[in-house]
Amino acid sequence: MIALPFIALGWVSDRLKGEITQPSIVISRIPFYIGETARGFYYKALLLSLGTNVTFKYGAFCQYRKARIGNRVLIGYFNTIGEVSIGDNVLIGGNVNLLSGLNQHAFDDPNKLIMDTPAKGRRMITIGSDVWIGSNSVIGCDIGDRCVIAAGSVVVKEIEPHVLAGGNPAKLLKKI
Numbered sequence: 001m002i003a004l005p006f007i008a009l010g011w012v013s014d015r016l017k018g019e020i021t022q023p024s025i026v027i028s029r030i031p032f033y034i035g036e037t038a039r040g041f042y043y044k045a046l047l048l049s050l051g052t053n054v055t056f057k058y059g060a061f062c063q064y065r066k067a068r069i070g071n072r073v074l075i076g077y078f079n080t081i082g083e084v085s086i087g088d089n090v091l092i093g094g095n096v097n098l099l100s101g102l103n104q105h106a107f108d109d110p111n112k113l114i115m116d117t118p119a120k121g122r123r124m125i126t127i128g129s130d131v132w133i134g135s136n137s138v139i140g141c142d143i144g145d146r147c148v149i150a151a152g153s154v155v156v157k158e159i160e161p162h163v164l165a166g167g168n169p170a171k172l173l174k175k176i
Contacts, residue, residue, distance in 0.1 A: 003041035010046045014065050024061035083122045087129030094135045102140040
């Protein structure tokens, strides 16, 4: 199976660098059904959990093994998945960036270049079940169950359950 060398590279990358970004990017570029199938086997072997009927479209990739993905999830084209827990029955449009929280990098020490300042640390964000995230959104905080996030939104504050939210920064547009 085409996924086996990538699984091995993912394990090595995780041990050496604490992330699986590079092998994930490479396997994300395998086209058609072959690529979707290979990504399914790859992430089933590497992520903390991966449910059934999960589709990673072309260009979509996970950065860290700590990601958890539920059942019936569609991850759209060219998405980046950080440390995220995704519930069941979730649709994610294309070009969505699911961050590992909002405080990953530090810039507190004026005597160090920002580039040389150690990271503060990632945080697992949670995407509830029955959620639709529109294309070109950036998600940095938790989203409750049964939410719709409008295309192009930037989520920097927690989104409560049963709402339509949108904008930059994302705000409640209406209850659903």
